[in-house]
Amino acid sequence: MESVEVTAEGTHLSAAWLSAQISEASATGIASTVTQLIRAGEVAAGVQLPTVRALAARLAVSPGTVSAAWNILRKQRVIEGSGRQGIRVLERPALLAPQRFENVSRYWQGDVLDLTLAAPDPLLLPDLAHAVANAAPDPDQNSYRRPGITPALMKAVAPTWGWEPDSWLAVNGGYEGILLLVSSSILPGQHVAVADPATPRLLDILELAGVVVVPVATDADGPVPDSLKQALTKQPVAFIYEPCANSRSGTNMTPARRDLIADVLRDTRVLIIEDDGLGDLALGPYAGLGALLPSQTVLVRSYSKSHGPDLRLAVVGGPAEPMERARLYRQFGAGWTSRTLQNALAWMLTDDAVKAQVQHARTEYAKRRTQMAKLLADRGVMVESHDDGLGLWVPVLNEQQALLVLASHGVAAGGASGGAIRGGHRQSIRLAIGRQLERPDEVADLYAMASRAL
Template sequence: MEVDPAWLGQQVREPSARGVATGLIDLIRQGTLRPGARLPTVRRLARELGVSPSTIAEAWSELRKHRMIGTEGRRGTVVLGPPGVPHPARYERIGHFGSRLAIDLAIAAPDRALLPPLGAALAAAATAEGLNDYTRETITPRLRAAVEPTWPFPAESWLALGGGYEGVQLLCQTTALPGDRIAIEEPTAARLLDILEMIGVEVVPVACDEDGPIPAALAESLRSSPVAFVYQPRGHSPCGYAVPEARSAELARLLAPTTTLIVEDDGIGDLSAAPLSSLGTKLPERTVLVRSYSKSHGPDLRLAIIGGAADAVERVRVLRSFGTGWTSRILQDTLAHLLTDPASQAIVAGARTAYARRRASLAALLSTRGVHTGGRDSLVLWVPVHDESEALVTLAAHGISAAPGSRYWVRQGRPHLRLAIAGLTEEPAELDELADVIALAAKRPGADRH
């Protein structure tokens, strides 16, 4: 049943995008507009209210973000139900295969056998000075002393957080208002796209090559005055590039005349085989580096550090004060112990070497089979395929899961799969067999017949 546009117009008290959205939210919450009700077209309701179609489109966008309305083909826009919590749809769809598949290449988790043990580090942290003090501490002295010498530029301010994506999310959330623009590399991490969709910003994609964001593409994006530029300087997921110093200098030259905040996502941190060429060495007052220690030192530490521009870090600290307030001193000093303990440092260095070897081995085997992956530094391989759906079905038939590349694009790009390499076998015969299956999945059916 279609909702009468005249009646609906009478329920809207304020003819603005916010007023229309608020009016419909009330009607849906009260049950006056029930799930399945078909809404008037954007143009019909705009005429009824005497506003532009873009005003109604903006209201519809807000309602879609909260999963209150949706489009159902010829039925048009329909009511779905009361507002719900936005879900990270791209991230939640990755890797729910239960025990049916034997090889999981969808989740880029660390190999638990390559993580440093936590026992001694936790014991050392449990006797830390100031333990259980209710003072809100942005970063413990021990942890700052451990990370500061490794930072690529002098940070104006520091903050310990519950993981790298929390850092990226809070920096974006405290920098951008709904409708603001944020420039990001493309393709990029699926979770970042979910975060930006939840915040309600306009995403401005920046094309990349083997050296990271292309200067001409960044220059084009800066014409729209984005409030932030978020990118991965090394260990890029999904493509595996690391930005060299010459490219970093070009990007800094373009960003220098702007007011755009630079957010560097160093997602694998100490596991990266490449040096970090940070824009913070040229623009320290506008750069914040987010470094995660989850994959290198343990996911259950739930720790990342942000360091850089004081204003941006302070905004994150203030927003966090409404909730968690500060990160556990026990966890912070546990990480500090691991970062300074020679035995733990050796284990992380060994993991870095092992991951690089596993990645290079599978890439080389695929290359000999005509599948060229590119990239040189990450815990994933970005594999071009003829058809994503067919490739995923082929892998699943052989007991292998993978992540479809379409989840990592803003605009539609060439079909790819993202394969996690951290847990790969190093047994030559098994790795060779795996490469055979991936190559079979990647190629056009019948491609090897001629």
């Protein structure tokens, strides 16, 4: 039996041959068999798979079963296309990875001025070794007990939370917290409302989870209430947004906007996930929804930028049910976060000298934002916002051409398109201001040149 049929439209995998290779006619069984055949070289790149109905008839299963198998393979980036255009094996099946974030972070190595990531300046971070040395020893040190959070860290963060959550969890960074919440509380195919634009890593996580993203427009004050109302017509199970130092606009949600958003979400069962990636470095006060809607709101606050990326620490606080689901889901992997690092962060959060150091960093980053915004303005380029955060977004005429211009001069930048959910956003590129630039005037010249590239 021939495995392929050659037609004028190309090479097609025979439904009869493929069905004979499949021993388990479930969605996962079909997907597993196709993956193994591709890896073994028995199904070549570029080959078109059988139609859903043709393979379903051969296997005596419903078309939905085959469609589900193709969806699994799409999610694993093994195939592409749809039923109308034909479904083909990718020329180079991709490894499962956060593609948007990989595109942003591909310049970490090499002799390149990397201005893609809004990373903190190591010279402005507290001394982690000193913090570990001064942290109170934990009575459960080296125990296999799996605490959600150490008492010392919970005591340190509780006064800053804005409300008293039912439960706490220390996790290995903010995006792990979001991944745990999404993976444990949201099912594939369910709708999730997301403030647009979002961060690339959040969109990667949601894509991995197989959810349907519903965009919610934002402005300088935060998510737009009418847009959120429209999103609720899709019956989303969750709403995810940044309450502080929006990674795109640098703005903080205002108390007035918070009240309007709370009115929209009140009396719903929508889980609210707040992504606070800047943490203690944010200039504006936290004006999130937890104090108004404590039974619905989970806040994920990262301490990587303020106290050190190698802490790998964020704290999650919210209502008992989603927090417990996240805690239990975590037992499949890490289980808990280092007590040593948790207590080191607790010491830093309460030490007066470290508090002063974080305040100094906050002030220094504000100066760097203002400096670069002024240098760009002097060259006729007005940044979208520079209220807060570790990066500026520079408007450009053509995002891809602007990135190429910078790359040709040894500068790596990221484009805004990776965080856009829907079209219509102004094209822009990021200028990270976390580290002190040695030649800020030259960088401003290059960004001004890039902004005009077509």
